[in-house]
Amino acid sequence: KQEVTQIPAALSVPEGENLVLNCSFTDSAIYNLQWFRQDPGKGLTSLLLIQSSQREQTSGRLNASLDKSSGRSTLYIAASQPGDSATYLCAIYNFNKFYFGSGTKLNVKP
Amino acid sequence: DVKVTQSSRYLVKRTGEKVFLECVQDMDHENMFWYRQDPGLGLRLIYFSYDVKMKEKGDIPEGYSVSREKKERFSLILESASTNQTSMYLCASGRGTNYNEQFFGPGTRLTVL
Numbered sequence: 001k002q003e004v005t006q007i008p009a010a011l012s013v014p015e016g017e018n019l020v021l022n023c024s025f026t027d028s029a030i031y032n033l034q035w036f037r038q039d040p041g042k043g044l045t046s047l048l049l050i051q052s053s054q055r056e057q058t059s060g061r062l063n064a065s066l067d068k069s070s071g072r073s074t075l076y077i078a079a080s081q082p083g084d085s086a087t088y089l090c091a092i093y094n095f096n097k098f099y100f101g102s103g104t105k106l107n108v109k110p
Numbered sequence: 111d112v113k114v115t116q117s118s119r120y121l122v123k124r125t126g127e128k129v130f131l132e133c134v135q136d137m138d139h140e141n142m143f144w145y146r147q148d149p150g151l152g153l154r155l156i157y158f159s160y161d162v163k164m165k166e167k168g169d170i171p172e173g174y175s176v177s178r179e180k181k182e183r184f185s186l187i188l189e190s191a192s193t194n195q196t197s198m199y200l201c202a203s204g205r206g207t208n209y210n211e212q213f214f215g216p217g218t219r220l221t222v223l
Contacts, residue, residue, distance in 0.1 A: 103152070
């Protein structure tokens with residue numbers, strides 16, 4: 001069974017810092033990997049989707065990479081802002097199922 | 111933009127009541143999903159549907175049922191609500207291909223007293 005791990009569970013950084021969030025998975029047979037953002041008490045907002053055949057995707061200050069051979073994905077956030085404070089989740093899709101990590105709670109201090 | 115809406119943001123019900131949570135998407139997606147999210151347990155799949163009138167059990171279907179009479183609407187039903195069903199309920203939709211990007215609704219915070 002696919003297992004998805006996100007470490008650390010929480011991260012606090014000063015505003016302006018570049019940071020990397022990690023997502024690890026145990027089964028490299030994936031169709032795609034999706035990164036989400038969740039604000040407290042809200043639903044999940046899709047940030048980036050990486051297809052199995054892709055190595056990375058970029059949107060604004062966000063860059064997500066995928067290395068299936070090592071079972072890892074990273075979400076890079078450049079020049080972090082207080083508005084980036086949220087919980088970030090990754091999800092793996094394969095064999096008609098989604099597997100979610102438990103998330104990294106990010107706090108960007110002004 | 112894809113829009114997934116849920117019928118209520120907050121809901122308070124009594125034990126034993128029948129509860130309906132509705133989800134509507136406007137992008138003609140084939141796939142729709144219901145999850146619940148609890149602290150320390152993450153997101154857990156309750157039911158999903160890949161087509162109209164089609165449903166499949168997820169990881170925790172006990173105590174729930176679903177209905178999909180129209181492509182855009184997916185309903186979650188708690189036949190007899192219990193306090194352990196107090197949770198955040200999230201609906202999602204996506205295309206029925208391997209490019210299966212999920213889009214989530216705003217969530218319904220259900221409290222069962």
